[in-house]
Amino acid sequence: MRPGHILLGVATAFVETRSPSLEAIGLGKRYGRKPVLEGVSFAVAPGEVYALAGPNGSGKTTLIRILTGLAFPTSGTVRMLSHDLYEGGWAARKALGAVVEAPAAFYPHLTGRQNLEMQAYLSGLANSELRIREVLTRLELLAVADQRVGTYSLGQRQRLGLAAAILHKPRVLILDEPTSGLDPQGITRVHEILAELAWEGTAVLLSTHHLREVSAYADKVGILGGGRLLEEVRLDAKGERYRLRVDNPSMVASFLKSVPGVENVELRTLDVVFEGSPNDALAAVVKEGYQVRFLEPDYFDLYEYYSERVKNA
Ligand SMILES: Nc1ncnc2c1ncn2[C@@H]1O[C@H](COP(=O)(O)OP(=O)(O)OP(=O)(O)O)[C@@H](O)[C@H]1O
Structure with missing residues (x-):
């Protein structure tokens, strides 16, 4: 356990x-x-x-x-x-x-x-x-x-x-x-x-x-x-992740991949999920002129993960 x-x-x-x-x-x-x-x-x-x-x-x-x-x-x-x-x-x-x-x-x-x-x-x-x-x-x-x-x-x-x-x-x-x-x-x-x-x-x-x-x-x-x-x-090995909701998630996801201090960026339907520094990510996205709706911790949801994994298998 x-x-x-x-x-x-x-x-x-x-x-x-x-x-x-x-x-x-x-x-x-x-x-x-x-x-x-x-x-x-x-x-x-x-x-x-x-x-x-x-x-x-x-x-x-x-x-x-x-x-x-x-x-x-x-x-x-x-x-x-x-x-x-x-x-x-x-x-x-x-x-x-x-x-x-x-x-x-x-x-x-x-x-x-x-x-x-x-x-x-x-x-x-x-x-x-x-x-x-x-x-x-x-x-x-x-x-x-x-x-x-x-x-x-x-x-x-x-x-x-x-x-x-x-x-x-x-x-x-x-x-x-x-x-x-x-x-x-x-x-x-x-x-x-x-x-x-x-x-x-x-x-x-x-x-x-x-x-x-x-x-x-x-x-x-x-x-x-x-x-x-x-x-x-x-x-037990899931690191801290954050979820960012923005107006243009696919563009923000590509952009965040190039931001230092931000890792493992993924697009999840309406949101962009990432690991690393939430402050660096937010500052970079705002500076680039994107509209941010919210940023919050992303608790690992096994059911969501499983559904995606099986769908893409
Ligand atoms: N005795 C058998 N002879 C032929 N095929 C079988 C036999 N037992 C299972 N299978 C086949 O093996 C595959 C896997 O079946 P299994 O019952 O192990 O799946 P499962 O993941 O437990 O499914 P469920 O969640 O529905 O219980 C199925 O395609 C099933 O038809």
Whole structure:
């Protein structure tokens, strides 16, 4: 997770000094002759949140199925805590918690608690009673823990899926659209929980269409398009930017590119966005005789950036 104000130093050290928990290395996948993924590589460090975004059909679910061992790549490999996922056996698999086809499948006639007990038994988890209570509390499911899962709302089932995925304290958590179908409160709660898990050191990879919510705490966003990783956006590395609204933005954008102290000038529909000195930019534009309507800080908008990136791919 991205460092919060108080804990900044600690989290930064945590993310940067450890080797990746999850690595995708040159992943490719074909169905027959149809390529669905090509050359996809990225890494997720302990405590990092990596969000996969991309339009429908861009390959997110296929990639997540490969990363969780539910499908095999045609080329490339996956490493989980430095073990090969497909050949690393138990050492690689026990590191992983996942919800792939959300909401996860549960026995509807058993209660939430009984479903978790079943899962703990099947995965050989010793003394699971306390741990089950812990995850039910964390996912705010204690009040419905002894209710049959068949009576759960979609949000409760989604959270039970997450509870099951983290029961054995995995160091890598992979989730395919964990907030799909949830109401705004449910979406916020799931994102809060993922941020907390990352804060404790779990490497979290999720696919999502909720870019604005995820940009509040994700460290990186991988943008998939047509089966390729088009770009990896580091959300913590975005420098200070400014937005200038003027009467003739395209001419002002070309002009600003030649002004010392002003960098990375971009035209964004009605506005000119740039990095560097806002004072130098304003003085130069006014001196040149352009009419300025306003100048303000440009907060990085992942959704806007993503839309532009996918449109131009
Ligand atoms: N079993 C399969 N056989 C053939 N083609 C497949 C198969 N599974 C997926 N595809 C194709 O692979 C492409 C990527 O699909 P995928 O489900 O991974 O995309 P996605 O990004 O998860 O989409 P969405 O956002 O709609 O869930 C699509 O063109 C899809 O038709």
